[in-house]
Amino acid sequence: MQQQATSRRDERLPADIIAALVRDRAGIVLHRDKDYLIDGRLLPVLKARGFDSLATLAKALDGPGGEALADTVVDALTTNETTFFRDIRPFETLRNEVLPALVAGRPKGTPLRIWCAAAATGQEPYSLAMLFDSEPGLLDGRPYQILATDISREALTRARDAAYSHFEIQRGLPAALLVRYFRRGPDGRWVLDAAIRERVRFAEHNLMTDARRLGPFDLVLCRNVLLYFDPPTKGRALHAVRAAMADHAILMLGGAESLLGIDAPFAAVRGQNGFFSVRE
Ligand SMILES: C[S@@+](CC[C@H](N)C(=O)[O-])C[C@H]1O[C@@H](n2cnc3c(N)ncnc32)[C@H](O)[C@@H]1O
Numbered sequence: 001m002q003q004q005a006t007s008r009r010d011e012r013l014p015a016d017i018i019a020a021l022v023r024d025r026a027g028i029v030l031h032r033d034k035d036y037l038i039d040g041r042l043l044p045v046l047k048a049r050g051f052d053s054l055a056t057l058a059k060a061l062d063g064p065g066g067e068a069l070a071d072t073v074v075d076a077l078t079t080n081e082t083t084f085f086r087d088i089r090p091f092e093t094l095r096n097e098v099l100p101a102l103v104a105g106r107p108k109g110t111p112l113r114i115w116c117a118a119a120a121t122g123q124e125p126y127s128l129a130m131l132f133d134s135e136p137g138l139l140d141g142r143p144y145q146i147l148a149t150d151i152s153r154e155a156l157t158r159a160r161d162a163a164y165s166h167f168e169i170q171r172g173l174p175a176a177l178l179v180r181y182f183r184r185g186p187d188g189r190w191v192l193d194a195a196i197r198e199r200v201r202f203a204e205h206n207l208m209t210d211a212r213r214l215g216p217f218d219l220v221l222c223r224n225v226l227l228y229f230d231p232p233t234k235g236r237a238l239h240a241v242r243a244a245m246a247d248h249a250i251l252m253l254g255g256a257e258s259l260l261g262i263d264a265p266f267a268a269v270r271g272q273n274g275f276f277s278v279r280e
Contacts, residue, residue, distance in 0.1 A: 102248075150202075238251075242278060
């Protein structure tokens with residue numbers, strides 16, 4: 001039996017083995033037209049690990065050290081694209097409508113708990129921390145906590161470093177916030193103030209796994225990650241996210257993301273595009 005299963009696996013193309021691995025572990029769907037992505041993204045892994053081909057790498061996944069190699073492969077195939085205040089409009093809605101309502105519903109002194117569930121290289125949680133620091137009235141004196149998670153260790157390392165290239169800084173960051181919160185490092189990158197960095201706690205978390213221990217949260221940003229999943233996997237991830245949310249909490253998705261055709265315990269908030277409340 002074992003023999004048969006092994007030989008069937010061996011017959012698959014290396015790109016198929018890798019696509020199946022990434023789908024099983026991270027929920028990310030890579031169709032055949034994404035083979036170029038597998039080749040391109042895994043080239044540095046091949047070089048670093050001394051594999052002569054994708055086939056050798058795929059075979060090594062079953063050998064000693066295969067688990068660590070699988071983590072590296074999944075990480076390499078995540079897309080960590082992000083910007084400060086991405087899409088700006090949802091941040092305006094958050095600032096002007098969503099946060100005031102959330103704050104009004106909470107007793108003074110109770111911290112507002114926020115989770116950025118696919119934080120990539122940190123621009124999203126740091127955007128929130130800069131917003132709260134530069135507009136202290138927004139939370140009406142309430143303390144806040146921001147947890148930022150991602151499946152990608154490389155992205156998390158970059159997020160913790162909080163050092164951004166000129167190109168990254170130019171994407172979405174208002175000049176006033178650049179002047180106020182960043183200084184130029186010796187390598188030319190812009191480094192975020194320690195005071196803002198310390199407002200965000202980073203941790204590795206896979207949206208395919210139980211998130212209850214992380215919560216409960218009042219606000220969850222799960223933006224521009226569901227698009228990599230198929231509809232059942234989106235539903236699964238959203239149920240896991242819901243389990244880490246308080247009953248009154250609000251979910252924020254990416255601008256182009258909807259829950260149409262997805263089994264998810266959320267309802268769109270009328271008039272607030274991209275925001276969802278927990279369905280009872
Ligand atoms: C395109 S970025 C979005 C970043 C940010 N939320 C934004 O909207 O700008 C998607 C992120 O989702 C992460 N990701 C993909 N699959 C994941 C999973 N199963 N669990 C947690 N994070 C995942 C990727 O590593 C990547 O950093």
